[in-house]
Structures are given as C-alpha cells and as structure tokens.
Amino acid sequence: MAETHFSPEEIEERKKAIFDAMGKRGQRQITKMGYDKWDPFQEPKDPIDIRKDKTKRTSQQLIREFLTAIDADEYSNSYAQGALEMCLGIINEEEKIRGMFDFGQWYTRLLEEEGHDPL
Known part of the structure; x- marks a missing residue:
C-alpha cells in the first residue's frame, strides 16, 4: 500500500524513479503485468x-x-x-x-x- 503522508503526485514521482532505476528485465516484467497495477510500496509477504x-x-x-x-x-x-x-x-x-x-x-x-x- 502506498505511503499516506505523500501526495499522489509525490507517490507517482517516487514510483517512476524506482521504475527508471530498474534494469530492463525488471521494467519488462512490470510493463507486462501493467505499470498501473504495480505497487512498489506494498509490504512484502512473509516468507x-x-x-x-x-x-x-x-x-x-x-x-x-x-x-x-x-x-x-x-x-x-x-x-x-x-x-x-x-x-x-x-x-x-x-x-x-x-x-x-x-x-x-x-x-x-x-x-x-x-x-x-x-x-
């Protein structure tokens, strides 16, 4: 879930910065599943x-x-x-x-x- 103390614009900027910093392979996987559906701020699942x-x-x-x-x-x-x-x-x-x-x-x-x- 995205952090609540940031505005939607700040969250989108941070999301884009994370995406841009990823390798080409990671970017392809995100694009394949849908950039809009991708939430880089979600809590990881318990191993x-x-x-x-x-x-x-x-x-x-x-x-x-x-x-x-x-x-x-x-x-x-x-x-x-x-x-x-x-x-x-x-x-x-x-x-x-x-x-x-x-x-x-x-x-x-x-x-x-x-x-x-x-x-």
Whole structure:
C-alpha cells in the first residue's frame, strides 16, 4: 500500500524513479503485468520459513524439538521427512494434513479403547 503522508503526485514521482532505476528485465516484467497495477510500496509477504504456529514456533523449531525428543537411532530419513511434511502442512493449515492428523488421533484413541498398544 502506498505511503499516506505523500501526495499522489509525490507517490507517482517516487514510483517512476524506482521504475527508471530498474534494469530492463525488471521494467519488462512490470510493463507486462501493467505499470498501473504495480505497487512498489506494498509490504512484502512473509516468507514461508518465518510463518509460525499457534505456539509461536517456526517449522524449523518444531521439527528440531520433535526429532531431538526421539532417539536418533529410532527413526529413518523417511520418518523425519514425513514429520516435516506434517509440520509444514499444519502450519500452512492444509486440509489434507488436517485429515491425516485427525485420523492419527482418532486411531490412537481406538487402539487404546480396544486395549492395543499404540503404534
């Protein structure tokens, strides 16, 4: 979003100055998408690696905590990869991962209720 303490004319001057300072390739990309639609003052989107879950942890923090809580001899690379995919899916609120998570919890309860050892 453009800064509000500048007049529309000042904003347009700054926008043109940024455009003129860009390389030819960057200018072509802006022209292709439409100079009028381009907002060089908008806030950047959060990179995926700094997204946090409800506990305010990043995916890297969560997976590190999880894997250090388990004996390294007890899991494979495939296991760690699955845990990471689950972690990223939970943080990104993916429906597929939510279904997997809910099923895992339900199945654990079912095993306990029927007197079986959990996985």
